[in-house]
Amino acid sequence: MSKIKDYSNGEITVHWEPSKCWHFGACVRMLPDVYDPEKKPWITPEDATTEALKNQIAQCPSGALSYSMDSQTITSAEEGIRHLNILKDGPILSKKEVLVTYEDGTKETKFTRRSYCRCGASDNLPFCNGNHNKNNFKAEAHNPE
Numbered sequence: 297m298s299k300i301k302d303y304s305n306g307e308i309t310v311h312w313e314p315s316k317c318w319h320f321g322a323c324v325r326m327l328p329d330v331y332d333p334e335k336k337p338w339i340t341p342e343d344a345t346t347e348a349l350k351n352q353i354a355q356c357p358s359g360a361l362s363y364s365m366d367s368q369t370i371t372s373a374e375e376g377i378r379h380l381n382i383l384k385d386g387p388i389l390s391k392k393e394v395l396v397t398y399e400d401g402t403k404e405t406k407f408t409r410r411s412y413c414r415c416g417a418s419d420n421l422p423f424c425n426g427n428h429n430k431n432n433f434k435a436e437a438h439n440p441e
């Protein structure tokens with residue numbers, strides 16, 4: 297099991313799994329006050345609202361980022377549709393909808409993302425870790441849906 301690092305603003309905890317990160321910087325471009333590789337810690341969730349963090353985490357292509365709510369306990373999680381997308385010159389992306397119900401009855405649709413290597417050069421197989429960008433991997437895109 298690879299290491300996961302946690303960063304909380306007191307309301308939401310951002311989880312980051314470095315071995316799955318592409319280091320491509322979508323998070324840095326979207327919320328530069330929160331994600332700054334030059335800072336320590338490099339993620340400071342107190343510099344954005346919980347809603348802004350949720351929106352940004354939903355855009356992390358690799359699934360390296362996820363979150364949990366600090367004062368909410370999940371009572372059920374119902375899996376929904378899975379979307380598959382094969383990227384041009386890159387990995388296979390899997391995005392799955394999960395309908396989460398919390399203890400207080402509120403519901404939220406979350407997405408779990410995974411990116412699977414198809415260039416063979418990842419240090420974290422079967423997951424992509426962005427190495428396809430370094431080895432100039434070439435392959436066609438494909439959307440099976």
Ligand code: SF4
Nearest residue numbers: 317318320321323356
């Ligand atoms: S993979 Fe996710 S965590 Fe890593 S740089 Fe890209 S957006 Fe940020």
Ligand code: FES
Nearest residue numbers: 413414415424427
């Ligand atoms: S497809 Fe990304 S490391 Fe192989």
